[in-house]
Amino acid sequence: MSPDHDTAFVDLRAITKRYAGVTALDSVDFTVQPGEAVCLAGENGSGKSTLIKIISGVEPATAGTIRIAGQDRPYLNPRISAAAGVMVIFQDFSLFPNLSVAENIAFATQLSTHQRFFKAKAVRDIASAALDRIGVRIDLDARVETLPVAQKQLVAICRALASRAQLIIMDEPTTALTEKEVRRLQGIIRMLKDEGVAVIFVSHKLGEVLAVSEKVVVLRNGKKVAEGPASEFDTQSLTYHMTGRDVPEVPPSDVTPGAETLMQVKGLTKAGSFADISFDLMAGEVLGITGLLGCGRTSVAKALFGLVSPDAGSITVAGRPVPLGDPQAASLARIGYVPEDRLTEGLFLSQSILRNVAVGRLDAHSSGGFLDMTRLADEAADWLRRLKVKTPDVNAPVQSLSGGNQQRVALARWLSRAPRVLLLNGPSVGVDVGSKADIHDIIRDLARQGIGIIVISDDLPELLSTCHRILVMREGRIIDALDGKSLTEDDLAHRLAS
Amino acid sequence: MTNWLPKDFWTRNETLVAGVIVLFCVIATISDPRFFTITTVSDLLRAAIVIGILAVGAMLVLVSGGIDVSFTAIAVFAMYSSTVLFLAIWPDAPWPLIFAVSVGFGALLGAFNGFFIAFLGLPTLIVTLGTLSIFRGFLLTFIGSQRISDLPPSMRDFSRGVLARGTTEAGNFYSIPWAALALLGVIVLTWVMLKKTMLGRSIYAIGGSVESARRIGINVKWTQFFVYVYVGALAGLAGIIHGSVGRMADPFSLVGLELSVIAAVVLGGARLIGGYGTLTGTMLGVALIVIVQNSLIVVGIPTTWQSVTIGILILLGTGVPAYRAKRAAARAG
Structure with a gap:
């Protein structure tokens, strides 16, 4: 055995995991050294969550050996794994919103030492020790629900530390953070590494954590396809390894010259979110709006659909002004909005696929207060066919679909209303590569039919393959308007970061 | 702001409810100086004992x-069947034994709820709506539907026991019964459990997020099960006290009171989504409900307006903080 394996905190050898005939992991070797930060990259369905579940003891491996903290672990469950120092910080942080910061940090510790009585002082001591360790000051008595997301994440990290974490696994740690908060997180990660705590980042988007990582491991279809020092990877090569191809995408065809201006936005401003947003959108044009997290792009998207009420400015569609801050008025003006967070904002998850599409058309198919159910269902089914939603049963709940198909259902709902302007916020967030290319096809196709489309995204290849023009936002303002055709990904990345 | 007050003092439900109570008392005393006397206080306290114990459980x-609407059915079931049992086998049994059996019956029925909720994972409202009917129907069909006024003598003795009694200078009689101690005991016991034991903190944690509780290793099922058993036991105690103090085992009593009790708890700041609720708030909510039910007439509001008043209080008491929170969230977002 190489010294590499002797010192490793986690050492997985030839791990295979099968679920009912599907191979989720195929003979994967994976090691993490104490004090090492590892990026675990891969598309949805690549097996990265399965690997995490195996390390944290949630799922048993079908074959292979697991060593954690120098011991073979033929049998692993979450408790054993946690006792060995493996702590997972889920994307939702798994905190208790109603309890104090101190209690959130110390609860697991108190449980694991089999305390019967709750000792407020001990709890505060544990919590303040953990906060001190990462050099953060948060009011111990504050209820966690009152904290901003970045502080909740810090509380989750402190909870892991209080439970003597040797390895902290962070699921999509930077998705909800602003640039500044990401930098602070990076600082904390460096500090933890100096103390010998290992970290695994699980993410689609790795640019932000590459800087503090030693090693990158890329999974694809259950196999390890790349592994190496972080310095040898950049966002582009990661994308290549994750997808296994340079996804061939046709650039958008030109906007018909002399096409009418569909939407005009002038001086849209909301104090603290965005300022002086102005642009024109032509029929058949795809306009990208991008910028780093916290730049205000989502607020602008919401403002365009009336979900956020701007302080000043105007929006006109086909020459007619649209009242601000009123989603119904926006909808009447035939603006459609597919939100970033489909799960909470866009779809009725437990309702059937058909109903989710049909709900957008209730008013068009009602006469005298009654619904023409047959026509409603036929139309919805037609849209599902046109968008190639793969489902054996249109009456199954939407939550049974994959991310890509859910996104198509959300699209189908809006398309059935024949929108003139379609706002797509993060159209391929949480969608696998294949579906992503399909969704891009759909976007280009819709534009050819004369719909004006606004894509709000920070996925640079996505913007480049769909948009005619790209607006770059920073600190709530548009700082650049770029021509999509003459732009390369490096250019765009540079403009974003500069 | 003063330091000894909690930071959120002015925005808490407790403060709001306490303020309404004080306001009510001031108005009541102005319109009828006899209102604010020890007689009124002892009357209100007596009325608050049974509701208070039930409210702690709720x-x-x-x-x-979760939410439980079956506790009144449990209370009356436990009270009536333990009374019938002792009348049949040992009418001269001491009251602590009769009480203990009633508490035991209550715990047993609570365990029935707990089994469906904790181990089968059924929705709490559905389960307790079901058991409310079952317990009540079972009681009236199989155990009895006659009012019994000839209680075991020891129960009457209990109801005669007083902690303090006297006559005011104005000649009004007042007394504070032993049963007040039961309420005090329940409050202290529950306070210790909620604040000082990991079990109590786990109950709050589960209310905050079941999934998170599971992930950090809290035994969610047994904790939930315990909650329903405890609530059942409290209902059994409240029921037997109700029977003893009222000197009548009435199988038709108590049921119907559950919404008032839940109203008192919600007024005191507990949230239906779980995770929030304090004993102080609950007791203030109970005080307010009891005052409204008994003394509305003093400030000139007809008794028929009772439920309207309670309804308005609930809308204001829960609506104002909720609206404030929504505004705060809108500003932050």
């Missing part, structure tokens, strides 16, 4: 993230 369920 609060615990709300904190754990």
Whole structure:
């Protein structure tokens, strides 16, 4: 055995995991050294969550050996794994919103030492020790629900530390953070590494954590396809390894010259979110709006659909002004909005696929207060066919679909209303590569039919393959308007970061 | 702001409810100087004992993230069947034994709820709506539907026991019964459990997020099960006290009171989504409900307006903080 394996905190050898005939992991070797930060990259369905579940003891491996903290672990469950120092910080942080910061940090510790009585002082001591360790000051008595997301994440990290974490696994740690908060997180990660705590980042988007990582491991279809020092990877090569191809995408065809201006936005401003947003959108044009997290792009998207009420400015569609801050008025003006967070904002998850599409058309198919159910269902089914939603049963709940198909259902709902302007916020967030290319096809196709489309995204290849023009936002303002055709990904990345 | 007050003092439900109570008392005393006397206080206290004990249980369920509407049926079931049992086998049994059996019956029925909710994972409202009917129907069909006024003598003795009694200078009689101690005991016991034991903190944690509780290793099922058993036991105690103090075992009593009790708890700041609720708030909510039910007439509001008043109080008491929170969230977002 190489010294590499002797010192490793986690050492997985030839791990295979099968679920009912599907191979989720195929003979994967994976090691993490104490004090090492590892990026675990891969598309949805690549097996990265399965690997995490195996390390944290949630799922048993079908074959292979697991060593954690120098011991073979033929049998692993979450408790054993946690006792060995493996702590997972889920994307939702798994905190208790109603309890104090101190209690959130110390609860697991108190449980694991089999305390019967709750000792407020001990709890505060544990919590303040953990906060001190990462050099953060948060009011111990504050209820966690009152904290901003970045502080909740810090509380989750402190909870892991209080439970003597040797390895902290962070699921999509930077998705909800602003640039500044990401930098602070990076600082904390460096500090933890100096103390010998290992970290695994699980993410689609790795640019932000590459800087503090030693090693990158890329999974694809259950196999390890790349592994190496972080310095040898950049966002582009990661994308290549994750997808296994340079996804061939046709650039958008030109906007018909002399096409009418569909939407005009002038001086849209909301104090603290965005300022002086102005642009024109032509029929058949795809306009990208991008910028780093916290730049205000989502607020602008919401403002365009009336979900956020701007302080000043105007929006006109086909020459007619649209009242601000009123989603119904926006909808009447035939603006459609597919939100970033489909799960909470866009779809009725437990309702059937058909109903989710049909709900957008209730008013068009009602006469005298009654619904023409047959026509409603036929139309919805037609849209599902046109968008190639793969489902054996249109009456199954939407939550049974994959991310890509859910996104198509959300699209189908809006398309059935024949929108003139379609706002797509993060159209391929949480969608696998294949579906992503399909969704891009759909976007280009819709534009050819004369719909004006606004894509709000920070996925640079996505913007480049769909948009005619790209607006770059920073600190709530548009700082650049770029021509999509003459732009390369490096250019765009540079403009974003500069 | 003063330091000894909690930071959120002015925005808490407790403060709001206490303020309404004080306001009511001031108005009542102005319109009838006889209102604010020890007689009124002791009357209100007596009226608050049974509701108070039931409210502590209801609060615990709300904190754990559930809702229980069957506790009044449990209370009357436990009270009536233990009375019938002792009348049949040992009418001269001492009251602590009769009480203990009633508490035991209550716990047993609570365990029935707990089994469906904790181990089968059924929705709490559905389960307790079901058991409310079952317990009540079972009681009236199989155990009895006659009012019994000839209680075991020891129960009457209990109702005669007083902690303090006297006559005011104005000649009004007042007394504070032993049963007040039961309420005090329940409050202290529950306070210790909620604040000082990991079990109590786990109940809050589960109410905050069941999934998170599971992930950090809290035994969610047994904790939930415990909650329903405890609530059942409290209901058994409240029921037997109700029977003893009222000197009548009435199988038709108590049921119907559950919404008032839940109203008191919600007024006191417990949230239906779980995770929030304090004993102070609950007791203030109970005080307010009891005052409204008994003394509305003093400030010139007809008794028929009772439920309207309670309804308005609930809308204001829960609506104002909720609206404030929504505004705060809108500003932050």
